[in-house]
Amino acid sequence: MTSAAGAIQDFLGTIAIIALVAVAYGVIRKACRRPWLAQVIVGAVFGAVSIQAMFDPVVIADGVFMDMRNVPVVLAGAFLGPGGMLVTTAMAAGMRGWMGGAGAFAGMMGILLAGLAGLAWGMRNATSGRRDARDLLRLAALATLHWIGIALLPPDLAWTFLHTTLPVFLPLETLGILVVSALLERERRLEIERRHLAEAADRDALTGLLNRRGFHRAVAGSLHGRGGALLLLDLDHFKQVNDTHGHPAGDAVLRNLGARLTGIVPSKGILARLGGEELAIFLPGGSPKAMRHLARHLGEVIRADPFALPLGGSVAVTVSIGGAWGGRRADLDALLMRADSALYAAKHAGRDCCRFAPEGVASVPDALEAESACDGCSGRDTCACGDGLVEWRTAAA
Numbered sequence: 001m002t003s004a005a006g007a008i009q010d011f012l013g014t015i016a017i018i019a020l021v022a023v024a025y026g027v028i029r030k031a032c033r034r035p036w037l038a039q040v041i042v043g044a045v046f047g048a049v050s051i052q053a054m055f056d057p058v059v060i061a062d063g064v065f066m067d068m069r070n071v072p073v074v075l076a077g078a079f080l081g082p083g084g085m086l087v088t089t090a091m092a093a094g095m096r097g098w099m100g101g102a103g104a105f106a107g108m109m110g111i112l113l114a115g116l117a118g119l120a121w122g123m124r125n126a127t128s129g130r131r132d133a134r135d136l137l138r139l140a141a142l143a144t145l146h147w148i149g150i151a152l153l154p155p156d157l158a159w160t161f162l163h164t165t166l167p168v169f170l171p172l173e174t175l176g177i178l179v180v181s182a183l184l185e186r187e188r189r190l191e192i193e194r195r196h197l198a199e200a201a202d203r204d205a206l207t208g209l210l211n212r213r214g215f216h217r218a219v220a221g222s223l224h225g226r227g228g229a230l231l232l233l234d235l236d237h238f239k240q241v242n243d244t245h246g247h248p249a250g251d252a253v254l255r256n257l258g259a260r261l262t263g264i265v266p267s268k269g270i271l272a273r274l275g276g277e278e279l280a281i282f283l284p285g286g287s288p289k290a291m292r293h294l295a296r297h298l299g300e301v302i303r304a305d306p307f308a309l310p311l312g313g314s315v316a317v318t319v320s321i322g323g324a325w326g327g328r329r330a331d332l333d334a335l336l337m338r339a340d341s342a343l344y345a346a347k348h349a350g351r352d353c354c355r356f357a358p359e360g361v362a363s364v365p366d367a368l369e370a371e372s373a374c375d376g377c378s379g380r381d382t383c384a385c386g387d388g389l390v391e392w393r394t395a396a397a
Contacts, residue, residue, distance in 0.1 A: 014053045014068035015176045018075070021045050022180055025079070026187035030194065036083055043084030046072040047091030050111075054095060058165060063101015064157050066165050070114040071176045074143040077118025079184045089115035103153055110149030117142045131185050140177045144170070204273040206251055207258035215272035215280055219332055222270070222284040227327040229291035230335050232343045233298065235277040236318045236351040245309055253307045253317060264301060265294075280339075288325045288356070295321045295354045303352070318352040325356075 025042055032038035050069045057065035069092055076088035089111055096107040121139045125131055147166070150158050202214025210218060222228070235241075235257070242250040258273065261281070265271045270282040281298075283290060299319055306314035322343025326335045338357035345355040 013056060014049065014071060015179060017049050017052065018046075018072055018176070018180045019183055021049055021072075022183035022187060025184055026191055029187075029191050039080045039084035040087055043076055043080050043087030044091065046076040046080070046084070046088040050088060050092035051095045054092075054099065058169075060161055060165055061102065061157055064103035064153065064161070065101075066161070066169055068173065068176060069096070069107075070110060070143070070146050071173060071180065073111055073114040074118040074139070074146070074177060075180055075184060077115045077120075078122040078139055078181065079118075079188060081122065082119060085115045085119050102157065106149045106152035109152055110146040113148060114143060114146035117145045130189065136178055136181045136185065139181055140174045143173070143177055204258075207255055207273050209258050209262075209279070210270065210272035212272065212274045215270065215274065215282070216332065218270045218272075219282045222282075223326075223330060223332055223335075225328055226285045227325070227330045229283040229286035229288065229294075229323065229325045230339045231281040231283075231291060231295055231298070232274075232322045232336075232339045233279045233281070234320050234343055234347070236320055236347075238277040238317070241315055241317070245311075245315065249309045249311070249315070252310050253315065256307050257302070257317070260301065260305075261298070264298060286325070291323050291325055292354075292356065295323055295356075299352070299354065320346040320351045321354040322346050323354065323356040 021042075024045065028042050028045075029035075029038040032041065050072045053067045053069045053071075054065075057067040059065045073085075073088055073092055077085040080088070093108045093111045096111060097104055118139070121142050125135055128135065147170070150161055150166075153161065202210055202217060204211040219228075235253075238250065238253075241253060254273070254277065257279075258271075261271055261279065265281055266283065268284055269286075270280075270284070272280045274280050281294070283294070286294075299321060302317060302319050306316045308314050320343060322339045322341070322345065324335050324338035324342060342355040342357040346353050349355065
């Protein structure tokens with residue numbers, strides 16, 4: 001078999017396999033919810049393809065041969081990130097070292113350089129929404145750095161390699177990188193589009209906050225085994241804002257409220273607009289004390305600063321808050337029911353106040369726990385702090 005014929009046969013076989021892997025790339029990343037796990041799995045697949053390429057080489061001398069092993073290595077660095085690149089590079093370099101021969105060290109260094117070249121390109125283009133043909137050409141050009149490993153061969157073998165094998169393999173390898181990187185880029189864009197669609201389905205279009213669906217999904221993932229505190233907020237007499245100033249004004253208030261709450265809720269908190277003027281906040285692992293403190297702060301901030309209107313002027317808004325706390329075995333539906341009952345009690349008590357559901361009581365108006373949002377006032381009929389936020393009394397059965 002001549003070097004050219006062997007190179008072409010090796011090229012076609014390896015590229016066909018990598019092309020199939022490129023299609024599987026999108027499937028694996030979609031199936032794995034953990035990005036790092038997807039990187040490891042696809043990296044292992046790329047590593048297997050690189051190893052397979054070494055078993056159909058063009059032999060230059062004893063222990064010195066050429067194949068398409070570096071194509072999947074470069075692509076792993078470019079599209080899989082550091083984790084995937086390390087897996088692919090470790091598998092390929094380990095196999096080349098195990099195969100031994102005079103070119104083993106040069107081959108291992110070439111694999112390392114290929115992985116680093118791809119990784120450098122991938123990190124530089126990490127924020128690019130779309131990588132065009134020019135970007136892929138830059139990747140192919142950067143991938144040629146792995147040929148520096150030839151310098152580690154004995155001079156006579158390096159010369160033989162340069163004037164017989166390199167002229168055939170370089171254009172074939174470049175073409176292979178361009179073809180497969182285009183397939184991988186297509187899968188990457190499809191994955192991004194799927195992710196954006198999934199995120200959009202979980203977001204409220206007006207405020208940008210999570211919607212009810214997104215809230216349930218987010219809380220379900222953080223409630224189990226940790227428990228937490230739930231607050232339901234409802235803007236008082238919000239219909240009057242729409243009736244008096246128009247729906248665009250009401251929309252502006254809701255958008256500004258969402259932005260205001262985003263700056264108040266702790267970073268680990270989950271904030272959502274459930275619908276209309278009702279919002280929800282969940283604090284994973286939050287304590288009843290943290291819940292009361294946050295409720296008080298929310299009421300103060302919302303009441304203190306009127307909301308600007310699109311056509312000028314402003315409108316003052318207050319909020320009724322219902323809270324519930326659950327332990328490690330808490331159920332989201334039950335927690336929502338208790339918080340909703342507490343919110344109903346807050347509205348029944350005159351609005352612009354908070355109510356907190358006692359643990360284990362499903363119907364709050366039937367047994368309302370007299371709790372203050374401020375320490376030291378619990379058990380009194382009025383809030384001694386004088387801020388007017390919390391006013392609690394036992395609801396009639």
